[in-house]
Amino acid sequence: xxxxxxxxxxxxxxxxxxxxxxxxxxxxxxxxxxxxxxxxxxxxxxxxxxxxxxxxxxxxxxxxxxxxxxxxxxxxxxxxxxxxxxxxxxxxxxxxxxxxxxxxxxxxxxxxxxxxxxxxxxxxxxxxxxxxxxxxxxxxxxxxxxxxxxxxxxxxxxxxxxxxxxxxxxxxxxxxxxxxxxxxxxxxxxxxxxxxxxxxxxxxxxxxxxxxxxxxxxxxxxxxxxxxxxx
Amino acid sequence: xxxxxxxxxxxxxxxxxxxxxxxxxxxxxxxxxxxxxxxxxxxxxxxxxxxxxxxxxxxxxxxxxxxxxxxxxxxxxxxxxxxxxxxxxxxxxxxxxxxxxxxxxxxxxxxxxxxxxxxxxxxxxxxxxxxxxxxxxxxxxxxxxxxxxxxxxxxxxxxxxxxxxxxxxxxxxxxxxxxxxxxxxxxxxxxxxxxxxxxxxxxxxxxxxxxxxxxxxxxxxxxxxxxxxxxxxxxxxxxxxxxxxxxxxxxxxxxxxxxxxxxxxxxxxxxxxxxxxxxxxxxxxxxxxxxxxxxxxxxxxxxxxxxxxxxxxxxxxxxxxxxxxxxxxxxxxxxxxxxxxxxxxxxxxxxxxxxxxxxxxxxxxxxxxxxxxxxxxxxxxxxxxxxxxxxxxxxxxxxxxxx
Numbered sequence: 001x002x003x004x005x006x007x008x009x010x011x012x013x014x015x016x017x018x019x020x021x022x023x024x025x026x027x028x029x030x031x032x033x034x035x036x037x038x039x040x041x042x043x044x045x046x047x048x049x050x051x052x053x054x055x056x057x058x059x060x061x062x063x064x065x066x067x068x069x070x071x072x073x074x075x076x077x078x079x080x081x082x083x084x085x086x087x088x089x090x091x092x093x094x095x096x097x098x099x100x101x102x103x104x105x106x107x108x109x110x111x112x113x114x115x116x117x118x119x120x121x122x123x124x125x126x127x128x129x130x131x132x133x134x135x136x137x138x139x140x141x142x143x144x145x146x147x148x149x150x151x152x153x154x155x156x157x158x159x160x161x162x163x164x165x166x167x168x169x170x171x172x173x174x175x176x177x178x179x180x181x182x183x184x185x186x187x188x189x190x191x192x193x194x195x196x197x198x199x200x201x202x203x204x205x206x207x208x209x210x211x212x213x214x215x216x217x218x219x220x221x222x223x224x225x226x227x228x229x230x231x
Numbered sequence: 232x233x234x235x236x237x238x239x240x241x242x243x244x245x246x247x248x249x250x251x252x253x254x255x256x257x258x259x260x261x262x263x264x265x266x267x268x269x270x271x272x273x274x275x276x277x278x279x280x281x282x283x284x285x286x287x288x289x290x291x292x293x294x295x296x297x298x299x300x301x302x303x304x305x306x307x308x309x310x311x312x313x314x315x316x317x318x319x320x321x322x323x324x325x326x327x328x329x330x331x332x333x334x335x336x337x338x339x340x341x342x343x344x345x346x347x348x349x350x351x352x353x354x355x356x357x358x359x360x361x362x363x364x365x366x367x368x369x370x371x372x373x374x375x376x377x378x379x380x381x382x383x384x385x386x387x388x389x390x391x392x393x394x395x396x397x398x399x400x401x402x403x404x405x406x407x408x409x410x411x412x413x414x415x416x417x418x419x420x421x422x423x424x425x426x427x428x429x430x431x432x433x434x435x436x437x438x439x440x441x442x443x444x445x446x447x448x449x450x451x452x453x454x455x456x457x458x459x460x461x462x463x464x465x466x467x468x469x470x471x472x473x474x475x476x477x478x479x480x481x482x483x484x485x486x487x488x489x490x491x492x493x494x495x496x497x498x499x500x501x502x503x504x505x506x507x508x509x510x511x512x513x514x515x516x517x518x519x520x521x522x523x524x525x526x527x528x529x530x531x532x533x534x535x536x537x538x539x540x541x542x543x544x545x546x547x548x549x550x551x552x553x554x555x556x557x558x559x560x561x562x563x564x565x566x567x568x569x570x571x572x573x574x575x576x577x578x579x580x581x582x583x584x585x586x587x588x589x590x591x592x593x594x595x596x597x598x599x600x601x602x603x604x605x606x607x608x609x610x611x612x613x614x615x616x617x618x619x620x621x622x623x624x625x626x627x628x629x630x631x632x633x634x
Contacts, residue, residue, distance in 0.1 A: 022536075024529040027410060028383040030397050081558060081607070104599050104624045106617040144558075146610055157614050158558075158606045192326070211361075211560055212594040212604070 045084055045150060048075060056086050056151050060143045060159035061107060064100050065090040069138065075151070076172035078142060079209045080193030084150030087196060089166040090141040092133050100133045106157065109133055112140075112165040112207050112216035113200060131163060140165035140196070140207070142214065162214045165207045167199035178206060257522045260373050260544035262490035264311045270540035271372060271485040280482035281312050283475055288435055290345050293463025296453035297341035297351055297446050298436035303479060306365035306434065310585055313369045313486045319362035319593050320434070322563045323353045331359065331564040331572050335450035338563050339433055346456050349448035361561035363416050364593040367582050370488030371414065374548065375423050376523035376530065376541040379411030385518055385551045393515055393608045395553025396574060398567040403428060403441040404472060405532035413552040416591050417565040418576045422531040424472060427479040431464065439464040439473040488546055489582030489634075496633040504630025507623055511615035516577045516608075517549040549580035549634060558606030561591055573607075583634040598628045 048056075053073045057065065067073070067088050074087040092100055099105065111131045133139065144158040145151040175195040196207040197219075204219040261269045268277035285304040288294040299320055300306055306318045321340040325332045334340065334357045344350040353360060379397075386395045398418055399409035403425040412418030420426040428441035438445055438461040445457055464473035495501050508514060524530060526542030554567065554574035564572050575591050588594075589601040605613045619627065 022527045022529065023525065024533070025378050025410075025524060026380070027399065027532075028380050028397070030383060030399070079558075102621070103597070104621050106603065108600060108603060144606060146606070155610050155614060157617055158603065158610075192328075212592070 045075075045152075048073060048086070048152075052152060053086065053088060056143050056156070057088060057090070057141060059154070060157050061090075061141060061161075062099075064093055064096040065139070065141055065161070066093060072170060074170065074172045074196060076194030076196070077145075077192070078172075078194055078196065078214075079144050080175075081144070082192075083145030083147060083156075085145045086141075086143040086151035087172075088141045089170070090139055090161070092135065092137060092139070094135050097133060097135065100161070103130075107159045107161055108213075109139075109161045109163075110213045111163040112214050113163075133161060133163075137163060138166050139163055140198075140214070160214060162207070164200050164216060165196070165198055165214060167201075169197050169199075171197045173197055173206070175208060255525065255543065257543045257545050260370065260523075260546045261487045262370075263487040264314070264369075264490060265487070266311050267487065268485045269372065269487045271538055272481055277482065277485045280478045280485070283478035284482045285312055288437060290458055293435075293437040293459040295343070295345040295436040296349055296456035297344045297448050299342050299434045301435065303430070303434075307368050311369070313367075313483065314489070314582060315367045315585055316365045317588055317593065318365045320365075321353070321360070321362055322561070323357045323360045324563060325357050326359050326562060326572075330569050331562065333564075336447040338565070339446075341433075341436070341446065341448075344448065344456075349451070349453050349456055351449050354449060359562040361563060362592040362594070363561070364586075364588060364591065366414075366416070367489060367579070368483045369486045370546060370548070370581065371423055372484035372486065372541050373488060373523050373544055373546045374413055374552065375421075375484065375535075376528075376537045376544070377413065377521055377546075377552070378524045378528070378530070379421075381521060381524075382411050382413065382552055385521075386553050389515055389551075393555070393611075395516060395551050395555050395577065396567075396571065397553055398571065400566050401425070402532050402534060404534040408532040410530070410532055412567065413576075415565070416561070416575050417563070417567055417571060418552065418554055419565040419567070422534065423483050424476065424480045424531075424534070427476045427483070428472065431476055431479070437464055437475070438462040439476045440466050441472055441476070484541065488548075489585075491547075492584055492633045495629065498629065498633075500626045500629040501633045502630075503623075504626035504628065507619065507627045508630055511619070511627075512612035514549075515612065516551050516553070516555055517580050518551040518577075519547055519549060521546050521548060547581060549583075550577045552579075553577060555609070556607040557609040559590060559592075559604060580631065580634050584632050598631055599624065 068091055072089055075084050078085045109131045114131060140162040142160045143151045143156055146153040146156040172194045175193055178195055198207050199205060200216050205216050207214050207216050268274050285302060287301040294301060304312050306316050307313050308316050321342060322338040323334045323340050324338045335354060340351045340353055383397050386397050389395060398412045400412040400419055400421050401407040402410050402422045410421035412421050414420040414426045428439045431437045431439055432442040440462055443462045445453055447453060464475045467474055470477045523542055523544045524537050526537055526539040528537045530537060554571050555577055556574045560573055562572055590604060595601045595604055602613060602616055
């Protein structure tokens with residue numbers, strides 16, 4: 001009998017003790033930082049040397065592409081994150097086409113002319129077929145920069161191969177200037193960073209970053225041309 | 232002799248009962264896409280609340296004047312009510328080079344209206360635009376029950392160049408006192424009641440006690456088109472925050488967490504992928520295990536007490552519920568301050584296999600591209616991924632497909 005009473009008393013005490021252990025969440029003291037993000041990486045970098053361009057390309061794409069057919073490269077902040085990016089016209093190495101088009105490749109193959117117009121409301125139900133690299137393509141290889149050293153940083157490996165993005169004049173311009181000149185700017189363009197002046201077919205236009213991909217937009221025909229278009 | 236036997240029996244019973252009574256060992260949270268309660272409410276109440284969550288509202292019930300959907304389940308439905316959908320919402324505003332400025336009428340641009348003349352659209356000069364996919368709400372009762380200090384501890388454990396940002400946001404039902412945000416793409420809510428009232432207003436245009444003022448149309452009053460008196464979900468006896476808002480909240484609190492695909496998870500490839508997920512660093516932000524506060528803990532600044540069904544549970548959200556800059560934007564500021572402009576909550580990966588459209592905007596359509604789209608604070612981890620062999624990448628993706 002004493003054992004039963006002992007057990008009963010123990011259970012009652014245990015449950016009472018649990019019930020009494022009500023806790024209150026105490027909000028942690030975390031310094032709030034309501035201010036804007038610091039301007040990223042406002043560092044003037046020296047002009048790239050050809051060997052650095054080769055290194056940057058190789059880090060991103062290995063030996064699957066080679067610069068050319070004409071030697072040329074652009075630097076600018078093409079994705080608007082404050083870090084300097086690299087853009088180089090390249091040709092595919094034909095023996096590596098399989099790797100270039102691998103669905104698990106470390107880069108994204110895109111077509112600047114294949115970007116559907118910006119939409120609103122529910123996302124579309126159908127998408128176009130994957131873009132693939134063809135043997136005779138001339139692609140714009142873009143390497144996004146990382147941190148203050150931009151595309152030269154050893155961590156800078158986010159990269160894209162963009163079809164229909166290498167037409168003349170292939171020059172970088174601040175996008176804020178250019179978009180003010182364009183009466184109907186693409187609604188998915190961002191104001192910060194740079195764009196790449198590049199013709200497509202016989203039309204003048206520019207290649208810009210949408211946040212997901214590179215797209216091409218035509219320039220209006222104006223005379224005289226806006227200063228932003230001058231070299 | 233009999234007394235001795237009874238005494239021994241009593242001691243034996245006490246030996247079994249006392250450890251159990253005192254035990255604080257957490258247990259696994261229930262999971263399932265099965266429309267069954269997690270125990271927070273009775274099944275009959277859960278079914279009733281789910282019915283309210285699925286209900287389609289009409290103009291005479293307060294729908295609009297501007298809105299996105301007629302019911303919660305329009306956006307939170309697949310594969311069961313409370314989960315996800317392909318629906319996105321549109322946000323916009325202007326960045327002046329230093330600060331984000333809301334679009335007139337707020338950054339949310341409602342896609343529908345009860346009258347064509349008040350349809351919202353993105354006005355010129357608002358070049359920051361983004362889509363946001365509908366979020367899963369299954370298991371959110373457990374997320375609400377996570378102590379804010381647990382989230383801060385997760386941030387403190389992360390390397391400084393990957394550290395997530397913890398923000399405190401108002402809890403409407405606690406008079407605006409703040410708590411660690413954890414709901415929404417910007418962690419703009421800390422409590423499910425506040426979240427429900429916000430969504431009822433901003434997605435369906437229905438006002439309630441915590442959100443009594445109608446939205447405008449691009450900053451212009453919509454009062455002419457508002458047929459129902461505000462608040463449209465009023466306080467009633469037993470439901471001081473409105474019957475519907477409270478039903479939505481109870482429903483979400485009573486949902487089970489998204490389950491794994493056990494068959495796929497058991498495969499050698501998925502298990503190898505799970506190991507790779509840890510090794511290359513994905514788990515730094517996509518946190519695998521979090522334990523909720525003990526039952527009885529008072530949270531939401533005194534407005535809610537964690538019940539036994541939600542307390543001391545282990546969840547596997549694959550998220551730290553912190554804000555990070557992984558290079559994807561989205562350029563919008565809600566209530567976390569300007570420093571959060573280009574940060575988003577780590578997407579919880581539980582239930583990932585139900586999502587064909589990935590990242591905050593749903594613009595990425597396969598796992599590899601989604602991984603490669605990460606940059607910024609995720610750069611070193613993604614470079615580890617780039618260094619994997621094709622076989623290893625496939626294993627990692629198989630693991631992700633088991634979530």
